[in-house]
Amino acid sequence: MDAYDCIVTKLEIREFDANIPVSSETRLKILESARLTGSSLNTQPWRFIVVENQNNLKKLSDDSTSGKWVSGANFAIIIITNPYFRFHLIDAGKVAQNMQLAAWNFGVGSALFTGMYEDKIREDFAIPLDYKPVIVVGFGYPRKKITGKTKKKNRLPMNELVSFEEYGSFTNKNRP
Ligand SMILES: Cc1cc2nc3c(=O)[nH]c(=O)nc-3n(C[C@H](O)[C@H](O)[C@H](O)COP(=O)(O)O)c2cc1C
Numbered sequence: 001m002d003a004y005d006c007i008v009t010k011l012e013i014r015e016f017d018a019n020i021p022v023s024s025e026t027r028l029k030i031l032e033s034a035r036l037t038g039s040s041l042n043t044q045p046w047r048f049i050v051v052e053n054q055n056n057l058k059k060l061s062d063d064s065t066s067g068k069w070v071s072g073a074n075f076a077i078i079i080i081t082n083p084y085f086r087f088h089l090i091d092a093g094k095v096a097q098n099m100q101l102a103a104w105n106f107g108v109g110s111a112l113f114t115g116m117y118e119d120k121i122r123e124d125f126a127i128p129l130d131y132k133p134v135i136v137v138g139f140g141y142p143r144k145k146i147t148g149k150t151k152k153k154n155r156l157p158m159n160e161l162v163s164f165e166e167y168g169s170f171t172n173k174n175r176p
Pocket residue numbers: 010011012013066067111112113114115153154
């Protein structure tokens with residue numbers, strides 16, 4: 001799959017096939033895509049906690065407000081970033097997207113959540129005070145075969161998104 005196909009077909013996957021584990025080689029490649037992600041001023045303000053133990057995945061699910069589905073993932077990665085660095089939230093978003101795209105390239109589905117009980121997740125996963133849990137990504141092989149090609153993505157049309165030279169200007173009919 002080339003990079004463009006990977007981006008345009010990727011969907012959030014929240015239902016995973018419990019019978020097919022993700023190999024440690026594939027998981028390592030997903031982590032390598034995180035490690036090699038660019039960050040603001042190359043500060044690399046992130047650390048990653050891999051959660052694969054079933055009891056801990058259940059805890060992660062209990063600690064979430066918008067990611068209960070993570071209990072069914074094969075493994076999850078908690079992305080923690082240091083808020084001392086001004087762009088840490090942008091960096092967290094970039095690293096999550098790279099991991100999700102790397103996974104999709106290998107046929108592994110994923111979804112992320114951001115809603116969590118911060119105190120609980122800190123306590124359960126020993127997250128130090130100088131890091132903030134920002135995003136959790138759950139990974140696993142999709143239960144149903146589905147891609148952005150078979151399920152049309154629910155997105156705004158180009159002509160509501162893009163203008164040229166100044167906001168709201170769609171002067172050239174040949175443009176999107
Ligand atoms: C910043 C951000 C926060 C999100 N938070 C959650 C979340 O808390 N729980 C969840 O299940 N999905 C979450 N998502 C995933 C979105 O629901 C998903 O990207 C969107 O619905 C498009 O999904 P699709 O690509 O499958 O069409 C989040 C996505 C982003 C970019």
